[in-house]
Amino acid sequence: MKMRSHGKSVVVWILLAMLILGLGGFGLRNFSGSAKAVGAVGDTKITVDDYARALRQEMQQRSQQLGQPVTMAQMRSSGVDQQVLGKLIGQAAIGEGARRLGVSVGDQQLQKQLYDVQAFQNASGKFDRETYKFALRQQGYTEPQFEAQLRDDLSRSIIQGAVAGGVDAPKPVVDAYTKYVSEKRGFTWAEVSESDLTKAIPDPTDDQLQTYYNDHIDQFTAPQTRDITYAWLTPDMLADKVKIDDATLKAEYERRADEFKQPEKRLVERLVYSDMDAAKAAKAKLDGGATFADLAKDRGLSLDDADLGDVTRDDLGKAADPVFSAENNSVVGPVETDLGPALFKVNGIIDAQETSFAEARDELAGDAEAEKARNEIGKMSEDLQDRLAGGATLEEMAKETDMELGQIAYTADSTDGIAGYDEFRKAADEATTDAYPDLQTLSDGGVFALRLNKIVPPQPKPFADVKEEVAAAWRADQVVKAEEDRAKEIVSTVEGGKSLGETGVLTTKVASIGRGGYSDELPPPVISKVFKTEPGKPAQITANGKVYVFVTDKVIPADMEDSDTKLISGQIGTQLSNSLANDLLNFYATAVESEAGLDLDNQTVTAVQSQMQ
Structure with a gap:
């Protein structure tokens, strides 16, 4: 083994x-x-x-x-x-x-x-x-x-x-990997579009469309469908029955006053010193041109270590008055605090904010009514489950309770309505035709029950019903094939001595990109092929339904003295060393x-x- x-x-x-x-x-x-x-x-x-x-x-x-x-x-x-x-x-x-x-x-x-x-x-x-x-x-x-x-x-x-x-990986091996990974390319590229074609795409005949339909029948086949009847009840359905009066909402507004009445705040960094002399010396250094980051570094800290985030007056104790009196981007101190003498840097001022009851009413009502509706559904659940257990049909549930009846032709791609709930999709996928409806819960506090009426297996859509869809797919396929033929002509022309721009296509120059690098305009397969193509040699590739031609202009060797390259080298060295160590353990x-x-x-x-x- x-x-x-x-x-x-x-x-x-x-x-x-x-x-x-x-x-x-x-x-x-x-x-x-x-x-x-x-x-x-x-x-x-x-x-x-x-x-x-x-x-x-x-x-x-x-x-x-x-x-x-x-x-x-x-x-x-x-x-x-x-x-x-x-x-x-x-x-x-x-x-x-x-x-x-x-x-x-x-x-x-x-x-x-x-x-x-x-x-x-x-x-x-x-x-x-x-x-x-x-x-x-x-x-x-x-x-x-x-x-x-x-x-x-x-x-x-x-x-x-x-x-x-x-165990350390050999340096020549690490360097070789690093040079490979960190090497870059410069290249010129163009997308070959339909406007670059020398001939128009002819209209298809009915026989061509029928042949395409037959050859690509999977594209025109309806997925397996589950015919499902369901009854459900959500908090939104009880909206008219759970209205909350203003007196109750005002009481809730006062209870959540901290949420709607935000005091003035400051974005603050703090450095605490062992004594006042050390704090004063740091302040003098700051006045001499040092930055707050420099002071933090002197303490073996980063600005993240010094960051207090957004604070109120109550959070700062004795330092509240000087900090809240200071201007933005200023340093306060030294100030005596419970932790010792400290310097504070003010990075931002957040004014006090108060949301009135009138402004908050809709939010309060929405939260309170949704909670009340969830509670009401919770109270109903036992009765609803008892009815189902007693043999009530989903149609009867919709007539005799607040549940609403629905029908869905459910597929794996269904996301509308009740199919937007993970709980329903899971139940729909697992349902069998011989199972009795059972009450289940939804993520928003609602409930549902479903019945699987039948399963319709995957079947081709009639040609007459999808003829326009077939025509569009046929044309798109023909356009790509024509673009690939045009790309071959362009590659041949460039190999004959002309530049890519002289072939008539719109070109874009990329000065430098790394192996596996990201481009907003080009899909990854294009970048990958650039690194597999010799400099000066034109090439073409089809990716994501589009056709590209390019010429690699230059190879940019890895700069082994660059800080990023050194970081990559360190990571490669660690990975190779760990791999060697694991191999030794495996041999042992x-x-x-x-x-x-x-x-x-x-x-x-x-x-x-x-x-x-």
Whole structure:
């Protein structure tokens, strides 16, 4: 089995423990049965619980990324189950290497690592044994199990450091990559449009359109449609029944006074000093021409560190009067504050703002009425669900309640009306013709129920109904083909010695663009082909339905002394070094596995997976 990843570092392991323990274990439990391991490298076992835990963690992470539950079947179909097992085999191989070399850590180091895990600490930030025990129970560990696993991880980290620590990519390789990535091009381009054609596109015959229709039938096929009847009720539908009187709205206006009556504010940066002499010295430096950013840099800070954002008088305490009396873009101080003498820079003045009740009334009414409507729907929901459970049809629901009836020919592209709600689209996609309507909620507090009447499979639209659409598509296709033929003529002319501009097309010159660079006017495939074309040689490309011709004017080598290039070089060096380190670990783990032997119990692997369906 090819191993792509090996034991996590101690830091990663602790962070992972903090995350998972904070989530209460996500339903993990010990697996019972006669088999205790899914495999082993030498004498280092991969336990059933370790495999189950790793699978569950991967399933949870992928579920969070996708926003929906991931099943074991999906894990298997995408090969993720094998990736998880491969990682555990890699960890076991490195652990076996540590065992054979006698590498381990003492109790003192183990205790230090345990005490540093935040999930095991009490409110005062100290290690608490009861918190520790509870957290391990939530995760499905006993104390000896967790401490043994942490000890193994610490041992693996020592081996990892010895095998791959301090690996640096060769400078010539880093430089070569950097020069390739940072190289630029200058080029001249033109879009070949219909106006550049020497012949007009003739009108199509009926036979040509019929042939095009037949050859491109997918373009003229209606998607699968779900014929759905639904009944729904939203807060907006109850607008006339939930009007709020002015007395109530005025009370709400006063309750939210802070929102509608904003005091005067200042955008402020602050630098605090240890004593008044240091603050005065900084002010003198500022008066001598230094900037506030210079003062921050002297303190080892950035302006982000000094930024207080928008503040009111109450936020500034003793500094309120001088700061709020200062002009914009001025520096105030030194001023004594609770933190010590400080300098303040005023970067903006925000005048006090007050929204009157009359101005705020519509917003207040909208919020209050929407909330009242949601509450009313909440009160109705039990009765609505009981009616559906009792056999009421959607048509009867619309007649006997405030719900409204609707019909939709639903497709995967539907977004109008109720199809604009994710909840409805999910229910519509999952509905079956034999299911009874069930009350479900919408994101705005509304409710709905639906019935799938039938599924209409994808079917071609009749030619007569889409003839104009076919004609437009045929013509667009013919125009692109004609433009490509014209582009070939232009390329041939340029190869004969003329410039691109002399061919009659409207040209644009790009002085410099980087590999993978962005252009507002050109799609990425054009930029990519520019870097594949020799300087001085014309070329053509069709991208996004448009035809382009271009000539690469010059190659601009990377400036290895440029600050941006140096940054890129550093990033490339780090990536290559990490890749080399990972390769070394892979070689080492493979060697240990080969020497010690790998034993996998596929039956137990399958059994663990079957309990996670």
